[in-house]
Amino acid sequence: MTSPGRATILPIYVVCDLSGSMRVDGRADAVRDALVALRDAVWLNPVVSDQARIGVVGFAGTATVLLPLCDLATVGELPDLEPGGLTSYGAAFRLLRETVRADTARLAADGYRVFRPLVFFVSDGEPTDRRPDWAAEHARLVGRDGPEIVAFAVGEARAATLAAVATSRCFVARTDVAVRDAIARIGDVVIRSVVASSVTGGQTVVGPAPGAFDELDLL
């Protein structure tokens, strides 16, 4: 493309807890369904292909890039999700930092300008690594040029923990809502935020419909 105004891309990452507890109660299936719905939404909204790239990172005892940053509309097969193991926030933050850095450099090399990346971080349990360890990784992640993080606590994850992870907004599922339903609602937030950000040409995070989540005041 030889557009005189250089296009600006918003990198978006969905970072999802895939520890053992995600196996129960259809939780991982709910994540899978949400990714399918997200791909549909990107497919139906060409402006998203133009403005955003989406990647998926899963973590348990270790972290994995399940779907490298891409135009989701072009993805035929979505990754398999196989939950199991511990909940290492530190591993997630470290991999995310490396991934964000590499992706941003690649987009810049391809001639794009890059918006500050946006991360949707979902966890259903407390971290199993030591707080000083993950907190140090977190600090490195969100330092200069780090991503904006929207955090969601579902299941056994504690509000205060996710509040320490979030940099912009933090939502906590109400205890009377099944975790898989809460995950479906998070998928909805991600979809609407991805579309809204692409339409406005900036970073727009849309909160969940009332009922299933409470938003924490981060200040």
Added chain:
Amino acid sequence: MTPFAVDAAALRQGPVLGRGGQGEVVEVLGVDLPGWPATEHLVAKWYLPAVAPDPAALTRLVSWRRSLDDRGRAAVDEVACWPRAVLLRDGRAAGVLLPRVPAEYTFTPRSPSGGRVTVLRELQHLIAGPALLARRGIPDTDPATRVRVLAGLASAVAFLHERDVVLGDLSVKNVLWSPVRGVYLLDCDALRLTGTNPPVRQPNSPGWDDPAFPGTQNQQSDRYKLALTVLRVLARDFHTRNPESAAGALGRELLPILRAGLHHDPAARPAARAWRDLLHRREQPTPQPKEVTDVPKPTVNALRGNRDG
């Protein structure tokens, strides 16, 4: 006389049709009020609690439409999803009753997950270039269709401007178009009449902002956004603000008016009326039979385009 405000209890509501940044849109199966005209297909838009619409501003929009004569009202209804009534829940203004988007402004592709979905034909589908469309199995438009749609948009904006309406936000999702009918403006519950405030805070779209009015919206910023829309549709580029990028699409004749329309000095910008007249002159007669109105089924291959294309 039909009331300006309708209580939620009087609505028979169907399924949720969509969720947006401001709320939820639900199909209305019927309005149980004596004398309510039963002919129109309606939807209810319920705002999120955080939105808190200004009831007086909503009522103003409803009564503005009703104050038009029959021809004027028909003309507005043809191009705009204009509020029919304010919706009350527990005595508070919580939503608006809107007409349902006419079927000509929708299409029903098969999504990658296999289901048929009804999708609004949005401005984004007109701006998106051939590669983005082909990947989705959406047929491309020809330049004549794009000019015709733009002429329809300019004429809708001109009509509303002449009647004191400020659109405020033009975005790739709130202008619908049809290859056979024209344009249809969504989110009319967020616009305002000159000299008054809008019912809800209007979103600020950095990619579409007017450098002359960063914080406010008025008919002059509407003119800028109209010019930007013409440019982006012709250039098929979601980002450009450079008039030269449309030169290839329509020849250099349009450059002076595009430059004027995008001028930082609001006084330099041509009125929507000028755009309407110019684009109508450039319109070619509608090619009747060849027009593509339906969308073929995308194949799985359409999903496997080149990565990061």
